[in-house]
Amino acid sequence: QVQLVESGGGLVQAGGSLRLSCVVSGRTVRTYVMGWFRQAPGKEREFVAVVNWNGGSPYYADSVKGRFAISRDNAKNTMYLQMNRLKPEDTADYYCAAGGRWNLPPRPTDFDSWGQGTQVIVPS
Numbered sequence: 001q002v003q004l005v006e007s008g009g010g011l012v013q014a015g016g017s018l019r020l021s022c023v024v025s026g027r028t029v030r031t032y033v034m035g036w037f038r039q040a041p042g043k044e045r046e047f048v049a050v051v052n053w054n055g056g057s058p059y060y061a062d063s064v065k066g067r068f069a070i071s072r073d074n075a076k077n078t079m080y081l082q083m084n085r086l087k088p089e090d091t092a093d094y095y096c097a098a099g100g101r102w103n104l105p106p107r108p109t110d111f112d113s114w115g116q117g118t119q120v121i122v123p124s
Helices: none
Strands: 002-007 018-026 033-039 046-051 068-073 078-083 092-099 118-121
Touching: 002 092, 018 033, 018 092, 018 118, 033 068, 033 078, 046 068, 046 078, 078 092
Parallel strands: none
Antiparallel strands: 002 018, 018 078, 033 046, 033 092, 068 078, 092 118
16 A cells, blocks of 8 residues: 655765655654664564654664664655765665554564565665
C-alpha cells in the first residue's frame, strides 16, 4: 500500500556528509512513524533513527547521535537522513521504513513498509 524509494547513497570519504532521501507514495496511512535502518554485510539490520508524524521526537541510535539528523517534509512526501562526520563503520545499505507503532528503541517489526535500500560506503 505504501511505497518507499530511497536515494542519495554513494561513496563519501570519512568526515564527509551525505543526505539520504526517502520518497513516499501510495497510501500514506501507517506512516505515523518513519525511520531509517542500516545493514552491513554479515550483520543484522540495525536501527539508525526515527521521527514521528509531524517531524518531532527524533530519536537516534547511540552510534549516530550527534552526527545524523532525521527529518520529514510531509508536503513533499519525503523523509531525509542528513549524515555528517561519516565514519567507515557507517558503511551499510540504508533502508527507510514506515509504520504505525512508536516504540523506543524502535524495532524492525514496528514498521510495515520498507524501501529497497541505498548503499553508503565510507572508505577507511
